[in-house]
Amino acid sequence: MTSPPAEPDLMPLQPWFTSLNELLIAHQHLWKRNPFQGPEQYAAALTDSQIQTLETLRTDQAEKLQADDRLLFDYLGYAFPFAKAIRQLLDILPPAPTDSEVQAPLQEKYLTHVPGRKQEQIRYFAQMLSPIQQPMLDWCAGKAHLGRSLHRLCGHPVTALEFDPELVRQGQRLAAGMPIKWFCTDVMTTLPDGCLRPDLHSIALHACGDLHHRFLQVSATHRLERVSLAPCCYPKTQHTIYRPLSNLAQQHGMTLSREDLKLAVRAPVTLSSAENNRRKHMQAWRLGFDLLQREVRDCADYLPVPSLPTSVLAQPFSEFCATLAATKNLPLPASIDFDFYEEAGLARYEQVTRLDLVSSLFRRALELWLVLDLAMYLQENGYAVTVQQFCPATITPRNLCIDARRKGEA
Numbered sequence: 001m002t003s004p005p006a007e008p009d010l011m012p013l014q015p016w017f018t019s020l021n022e023l024l025i026a027h028q029h030l031w032k033r034n035p036f037q038g039p040e041q042y043a044a045a046l047t048d049s050q051i052q053t054l055e056t057l058r059t060d061q062a063e064k065l066q067a068d069d070r071l072l073f074d075y076l077g078y079a080f081p082f083a084k085a086i087r088q089l090l091d092i093l094p095p096a097p098t099d100s101e102v103q104a105p106l107q108e109k110y111l112t113h114v115p116g117r118k119q120e121q122i123r124y125f126a127q128m129l130s131p132i133q134q135p136m137l138d139w140c141a142g143k144a145h146l147g148r149s150l151h152r153l154c155g156h157p158v159t160a161l162e163f164d165p166e167l168v169r170q171g172q173r174l175a176a177g178m179p180i181k182w183f184c185t186d187v188m189t190t191l192p193d194g195c196l197r198p199d200l201h202s203i204a205l206h207a208c209g210d211l212h213h214r215f216l217q218v219s220a221t222h223r224l225e226r227v228s229l230a231p232c233c234y235p236k237t238q239h240t241i242y243r244p245l246s247n248l249a250q251q252h253g254m255t256l257s258r259e260d261l262k263l264a265v266r267a268p269v270t271l272s273s274a275e276n277n278r279r280k281h282m283q284a285w286r287l288g289f290d291l292l293q294r295e296v297r298d299c300a301d302y303l304p305v306p307s308l309p310t311s312v313l314a315q316p317f318s319e320f321c322a323t324l325a326a327t328k329n330l331p332l333p334a335s336i337d338f339d340f341y342e343e344a345g346l347a348r349y350e351q352v353t354r355l356d357l358v359s360s361l362f363r364r365a366l367e368l369w370l371v372l373d374l375a376m377y378l379q380e381n382g383y384a385v386t387v388q389q390f391c392p393a394t395i396t397p398r399n400l401c402i403d404a405r406r407k408g409e410a
């Protein structure tokens with residue numbers, strides 16, 4: 001006799017979260033500090049053998065590890081024993097579906113007018129949501145590519161919320177004749193009458209920080225029947241310190257600044273090689289300028305400077321430095337050897353790239369911590385919840401998603 005399928009709410013979110021939380025807190029000196037701002041201080045927290053392990057890597061090898069969590073954990077696992085514990089906690093996530101598993105539910109004909117990369121995301125997201133059995137709410141819908149495609153798949157009507165009137169206009173045109181009801185509204189304010197009903201399945205694909213918090217609060221408060229979310233851009237929040245939604249995370253003493261949240265979205269797997277070269281060039285020049293400003297100001301402190309458009313990379317390094325110095329009213333002496341600092345910046349970039357691998361061991365753990373906070377909030381509010389990877393990270397690195405169903409009232 002085969003055993004019955006596991007109840008979705010039996011996934012033990014609380015112990016999973018508590019273990020992750022303990023690990024992150026125990027090692028916060030390694031992921032809350034940024035080697036970019038002081039590689040020497042960062043390296044001082046590592047053992048000699050850990051430093052030796054990092055130093056054996058060429059920059060191109062370090063960049064390869066940075067782009068692939070599996071390789072990263074394999075390479076650093078021996079020298080950094082906590083990596084094994086992190087990996088065990090990440091491996092609780094069921095594997096992402098493979099390409100052959102997602103062909104069936106959402107065929108190409110349903111995805112007309114959806115741009116390439118978004119098509120793939122929607123195809124995988126639809127696979128995770130299938131079967132859809134209720135009318136849907138498409139939260140921060142954009143042109144409602146998602147809502148339109150899902151309507152074609154399951155036939156249920158859609159309510160689309162979006163605050164950009166141009167996107168609403170274009171979305172309405174694309175959805176002409178379909179039962180899609182549009183509300184051009186700011187979801188962070190009071191929502192218009194008639195857009196929320198308890199029989200809805202609320203769906204948000206890639207809603208940023210505050211928008212996904214509000215999505216869950218609105219969905220849970222209005223007791224919507226099913227709630228599905230793939231969060232993204234965690235640092236996009238008006239709060240300087242992260243405000244956990246779940247009671248458990250609120251009690252766990254983790255303080256996350258907006259800067260800390262950036263680690264959860266650090267994953268250069270979707271950069272093209274030209275973008276990656278520009279990023280590298282910019283980082284090396286910024287590090288070169290940082291060494292120069294320390295010398296000019298005669299101090300050992302990092303100086304935060306604004307980001308500049310990549311067009312500045314077409315200028316000589318000396319002009320780049322002059323532009324940054326001007327943003328800080330820092331006069332530069334005429335005698336500066338810019339070639340020296342440009343070269344030193346590149347060497348520092350290589351050092352920082354290797355050290356960054358250590359904090360990268362924590363990036364997925366931090367993202368999972370944030371997602372579990374959201375999932376536990378729904379559980380605390382009477383939902384049966386699963387946390388999954390809806391697609392491979394090569395389709396989008398923001399591939400974690402929460403699927404929650406309201407439990408029957410007692």
Ligand SMILES: C[S@@+](CC[C@H](N)C(=O)[O-])C[C@H]1O[C@@H](n2cnc3c(N)ncnc32)[C@H](O)[C@@H]1O
Binds near residue numbers: 145162187204
């Ligand atoms: C990352 S896009 C996601 C779009 C869509 N869900 C998708 O996957 O294609 C975020 C969308 O949220 C909309 N948005 C941002 N802030 C909003 C707000 N306060 N109220 C309503 N929509 C908002 C933006 O205009 C944009 O269309």
